[in-house]
Amino acid sequence: MNLNALIDFILVATNEGLGKASRASGISKATLSRRISDLEEQLGVRLIERSARGLKLTEAGEMLMARTEGPLSEVADAMTTAREGVSTPRGRLRVASPVLFSQLAMGRIGAEFCAAYPEVEIEVVAEDRLVDLVEEQFDVAIRINPSPDSNLVGRCFAKDRLVVVAAPEVLKPDPGEIRPIPGIVTSSFQPTHWSLDGGRLVLEPIPKLRFSSLLMVRDAAVAGGGVALIPQSIAWNQLARGELVQWGTVSGVEPELWVLHTSRRLITPKVRAFVDFICAKYPDMSLVLTG
Template identity: 80%
Template sequence: MDLNALADFALVASNGGLGKASRASGKSKATLSRRIADLEEQLGVRLIERGARGLKLTEAGEMLMARTEGPMHEVADAMTATREGLAAPRGRLRIASPVLFSQLAMGRICAEFCAAYPEVTVDLVAEDRLVDLVEEQFDIAIRINPSPDSSLVGRCFAKDRLVVVAAPSVPVPSPGVVTAVPGIVFSNFQPSHWSLDEGRLIVQPVPRLRLSSFLMIRDAAVAGAGAALMPQSIAWGQLTRGELVQWGTVSDADVALWVLHTSRRLPSPKVRAFVEFICNQYPEGSLVLKG
């Protein structure tokens, strides 16, 4: 049975005629009449008698109205409640985020988001693998320099720069020549050089420490173990306090953070709210502003 036709029958019956029902609903009399005719054809009985004095319910029409009026109101109330309920961000928001960014920023961001939207609860999983949002039931993923993926949409909310830093006690190499320096590098480091400020300074790191975390690398650099390559935001506090010195920036190597979700059409209010919220945390698009 066509519920739209049933709803229009109830509309006409409760208003006592096509004209009043049309004015109350904004639907044309022709549409309402056609819907009722379709419903009568489906049921095989007359529901409304059309006479000179207007419309009158038949016995079958009165029986149908009596049995459906309450349930139709309940359906309408349920749909209204659903629309109103989904208009405000609420429910569980499941987020996947890289480990380092989660450790540095997401605790504060999630706490402030929950304070702004008290009917949302956040479940954040910090890991560096690429989760499947659909299969693993995540609402949002935060990714660094994500590859194009037609199934995910979102916004770049902040960018970072790769810089080479060292303690003030470590001599800064002279420009124009490749200079070997003690290096603090990742465990999987392969021999290479760091070209800074479009070739103004070229550094050849000689691994002295191999570590598996940027935080350990930063702390080792502060301790004077050598030069290190890292996102500027991670060393921002140490740079501003003079514990580290920035030798230069790696050209064309920006780190972009994106907040992604699965659907371009009708994302849930909690997803829309979080996307806007995290973008507003970095109004200038730079991670160092919150470092």
């Protein structure tokens, strides 16, 4: 298959027409049209429907576009790097990141990364769901305690702890039998017990307030609404100011943040630079965030 024909097909599809593709690339419309026709003949399917109104991708064309646009972009990046004999990070970098971490840290990290690498354009999408890096054309994903995935590789760059906190006026029960307490929980909360400090104190949260955001859970605890289980990183300031009291750490649970990318052998300079950059932001692995 002629790689140039495939690249030209992506060019025409992205620009939604021969004219715009020709102006964007400097390649004549006749050449673009011929190469696409050659590609269709090689594949034995029609990729683009031509009419007086313009061009429209067929179902086969849409499938080819979805499967090849991302990989071809990486190939183009690699060829540019090889041709110029440099490894300067450049181009668009798409990052999928958990909502909470995005709200607290990614704005600052993104701005500092772009300042360090001015030829990179960064887009951060706050997503708690597991995105498909290849299908959705993400370069990097940040995930909490990711499950093993043979298609992804990366590094753990920070760790957190889950702590039980409450306002100073909320009385902490004495160790002993399971103690019921008024709980402030997330919307996805399921009945459970909170075992603190090796089981010396076991709490049974009775949900009184439910929120979809851990920041709201934290703020409700500060207001005296009950007892909450939250990452220590988002309660750091409130604990330091005495607005919250830490009752203990949940045993056996340590959230880890990983920065992941696809396991293909070719890693682009922009991805390598971002992985190194975010790991350097947390040299002691401590996830101390303010907010």
